[in-house]
Amino acid sequence: MLFSQCLLALLAGGVLQALSVYARVRKEGRVCIVVPEGRGRDDSSSIISAFAQCNRDASVVFLNDTYHVERVISTHGLRNVTVDIKGTLLWGTNTTYWINNSLPLGYLNMSVAWDFGGDNIFWTGHGYGTFDGNGQIWYDLANGASNMPGRPINLVIRNSTNFTMQGMRFVQSQFWTMAVHTAENLLLEGITIHSVSNSSAPTQNTDGIDTFYTNNITLRNWDVTCGDDAVAPKANSSNLLVQDSHFHDTIGVAIGSIGQYPGVYEFIENVTAERIICDGCVHAGYVKTWTGVEKGVPPNGGGGGIGFLRNIVFRDYNIANITDGVAQISQCTSYNGQTGYCDTSTFQISNVTWTNFSGTVANNLLASLQCSGAAPCTDIVIEGVDGLVFNSTSTEPEVECSHVTVGPGSVACNGNVTTAA
Numbered sequence: 151m152l153f154s155q156c157l158l159a160l161l162a163g164g165v166l167q168a169l170s171v172y173a174r175v176r177k178e179g180r181v182c183i184v185v186p187e188g189r190g191r192d193d194s195s196s197i198i199s200a201f202a203q204c205n206r207d208a209s210v211v212f213l214n215d216t217y218h219v220e221r222v223i224s225t226h227g228l229r230n231v232t233v234d235i236k237g238t239l240l241w242g243t244n245t246t247y248w249i250n251n252s253l254p255l256g257y258l259n260m261s262v263a264w265d266f267g268g269d270n271i272f273w274t275g276h277g278y279g280t281f282d283g284n285g286q287i288w289y290d291l292a293n294g295a296s297n298m299p300g301r302p303i304n305l306v307i308r309n310s311t312n313f314t315m316q317g318m319r320f321v322q323s324q325f326w327t328m329a330v331h332t333a334e335n336l337l338l339e340g341i342t343i344h345s346v347s348n349s350s351a352p353t354q355n356t357d358g359i360d361t362f363y364t365n366n367i368t369l370r371n372w373d374v375t376c377g378d379d380a381v382a383p384k385a386n387s388s389n390l391l392v393q394d395s396h397f398h399d400t401i402g403v404a405i406g407s408i409g410q411y412p413g414v415y416e417f418i419e420n421v422t423a424e425r426i427i428c429d430g431c432v433h434a435g436y437v438k439t440w441t442g443v444e445k446g447v448p449p450n451g452g453g454g455g456i457g458f459l460r461n462i463v464f465r466d467y468n469i470a471n472i473t474d475g476v477a478q479i480s481q482c483t484s485y486n487g488q489t490g491y492c493d494t495s496t497f498q499i500s501n502v503t504w505t506n507f508s509g510t511v512a513n514n515l516l517a518s519l520q521c522s523g524a525a526p527c528t529d530i531v532i533e534g535v536d537g538l539v540f541n542s543t544s545t546e547p548e549v550e551c552s553h554v555t556v557g558p559g560s561v562a563c564n565g566n567v568t569t570a571a
């Protein structure tokens with residue numbers, strides 16, 4: 151027999167769980183090949199079974215075919231596993247199921263479709279392996295409402311060390327394409343993300359990747375079209391390097407938002423984004439913290455968090471048509487229509503540099519730097535911007551500042567950011 155149809159029994163955390171479904175996995179030595187059901191039937195239990203059978207010193211292979219994923223997947227405790235994706239995983243559109251069953255991210259009340267964890271993982275998509283989130287149904291359902299409960303992040307990489315992913319495509323992600331939670335030593339390279347709405351509903355919250363409790367992550371050679379943040383390190387992210395990437399129609403590289411949980415101490419330290427092409431981005435690089443006053447609860451409310459954010463560099467960018475400030479800092483983040491309290495955050499921002507930019511800006515705004523009166527920003531530097539072409543040649547580019555001390559070599563502030571007090 152080419153493949154065995156076995157009643158799936160998987161050991162999860164010492165608990166024997168028997169699922170009343172058949173899984174199709176062809177096991178050849180240390181290789182588990184997931185055999186697609188075909189005819190649109192759900193492949194999720196076969197996928198779970200493959201990772202249960204090939205969880206150590208082994209490979210899990212997806213053929214050049216379409217796999218349907220109708221259920222959440224949790225695969226953990228893997229060790230020295232190669233994930234080899236030659237086909238497409240297409241996520242199901244039963245939003246009632248996903249809203250009720252998506253797995254918790256463990257932060258911001260957000261949830262995920264596939265929760266993946268392991269050490270010494272090599273994951274390859276060969277440049278064509280694809281995750282298709284079937285996101286249009288989510289864009290239409292959310293219809294511009296922010297952070298809809300249960301709308302799943304496609305993939306979270308969790309509790310992982312030494313993880314490499316290469317050559318994957320992610321299209322029409324349901325929500326953020328990826329999150330990383332509690333992980334270190336990751337290299338994700340040659341990643342394409344393309345989430346675009348074909349209706350009047352926007353692709354809101356379709357970030358490329360967000361990180362939490364992570365250290366030493368490199369993102370190299372990414373091509374992202376997503377309508378929201380391309381990359382967004384959040385709570386307790388350190389040593390993140392973003393290189394040689396092309397972002398189209400994104401908000402840009404976002405540091406944060408952070409400071410959403412009142413009284414909770416968090417930080418972001420050592421982030422460099424370099425050699426970036428940004429077409430039609432809102433900002434090239436931006437920094438955002440919640441206000442110092444809690445208004446509502448996460449995911450769409452919060453504030454009053456404490457901590458620091460420092461040693462951030464955005465350099466060597468080629469930009470086209472940036473629409474709302476090449477550089478931006480805002481300590482005024484609030485959703486749910488809340489405004490004001492922009493001078494209340496005590497979250498300390500320092501040592502943020504934007505350097506060596508060329509290309510075009512859609513208007514005359516070089517920078518909008520709004521720091522909190524309760525914790526002014528220090529050592530903020532904008533330099534090497536002579537290669538930028540602004541819309542107006544008759545006036546000086548605007549560098550709006552509030553409660554900012556610029557560091558040596560920076561262009562000077564020449565105006566103030568106006569915010570609702």
Ligand SMILES: *[C@@H]1O[C@H](CO)[C@@H](O)[C@H](O)[C@H]1NC(C)=O
Pocket residue numbers: 180206207208209230232
């Ligand atoms: C990792 O697993 C592969 C089989 O996929 C095996 O050949 C190799 O020896 C393993 N490496 C280690 C360090 O155990």
Ligand SMILES: *[C@@H]1O[C@H](CO)[C@@H](O)[C@H](O)[C@H]1NC(C)=O
Pocket residue numbers: 214278
């Ligand atoms: C995958 O299969 C299709 C036909 O089913 C073929 O056209 C395509 O070239 C294959 N892709 C790869 C990368 O092998």
Ligand SMILES: *[C@@H]1O[C@H](CO)[C@@H](O)[C@H](O)[C@H]1NC(C)=O
Pocket residue numbers: 226227228268269309
């Ligand atoms: C994280 O992974 C390690 C190694 O696989 C495992 O021993 C540990 O229990 C996991 N921790 C959590 C919180 O899941």
Ligand SMILES: *[C@@H]1O[C@H](CO)[C@@H](O)[C@H](O)[C@H]1NC(C)=O
Pocket residue numbers: 244246247
């Ligand atoms: C969608 O999922 C819900 C909840 O799991 C289930 O009750 C319903 O039958 C599913 N709908 C379809 C069309 O499969």
Ligand SMILES: *[C@@H]1O[C@H](CO)[C@@H](O)[C@H](O)[C@H]1NC(C)=O
Pocket residue numbers: 246247250
């Ligand atoms: C959601 O899940 C709960 C408990 O698992 C169940 O009682 C409820 O009927 C489900 N709702 C939908 C819409 O599937």
Ligand SMILES: *[C@@H]1O[C@H](CO)[C@@H](O)[C@H](O)[C@H]1NC(C)=O
Pocket residue numbers: 269270311312335
């Ligand atoms: C990760 O890789 C480093 C360097 O190769 C190694 O020292 C460490 O033991 C690895 N971690 C795990 C959990 O395998």
Ligand SMILES: *[C@@H]1O[C@H](CO)[C@@H](O)[C@H](O)[C@H]1NC(C)=O
Pocket residue numbers: 312334335336337366368
């Ligand atoms: C950071 O992670 C990379 C793998 O992406 C690894 O090669 C490198 O040794 C790690 N650096 C440190 C300081 O652990």
Ligand SMILES: *[C@@H]1O[C@H](CO)[C@@H](O)[C@H](O)[C@H]1NC(C)=O
Pocket residue numbers: 388389419420461
């Ligand atoms: C950030 O980088 C500095 C200077 O390279 C280093 O001293 C510090 O330990 C790094 N921070 C973290 C959290 O790794």
Ligand SMILES: *[C@@H]1O[C@H](CO)[C@@H](O)[C@H](O)[C@H]1NC(C)=O
Pocket residue numbers: 420421460461462463501
């Ligand atoms: C500012 O950040 C840069 C980049 O991480 C780092 O090299 C530099 O040492 C930092 N400066 C201070 C004063 O910490």
Ligand SMILES: *[C@@H]1O[C@H](CO)[C@@H](O)[C@H](O)[C@H]1NC(C)=O
Pocket residue numbers: 430471473512
């Ligand atoms: C710049 O972006 C604006 C807003 O998205 C758009 O209307 C305009 O056509 C773009 N201009 C160029 C030259 O691409």
Ligand SMILES: *[C@@H]1O[C@H](CO)[C@@H](O)[C@H](O)[C@H]1NC(C)=O
Pocket residue numbers: 471511512513541
């Ligand atoms: C410059 O601004 C004008 C007026 O807002 C706008 O019509 C035009 O498209 C802008 N040019 C570019 C290159 O963005």
Ligand SMILES: *[C@@H]1O[C@H](CO)[C@@H](O)[C@H](O)[C@H]1NC(C)=O
Pocket residue numbers: 551552553554563564565566
């Ligand atoms: C307002 O902008 C000017 C530069 O035009 C700057 O000197 C001043 O410090 C700014 N005010 C605040 C509150 O930052």
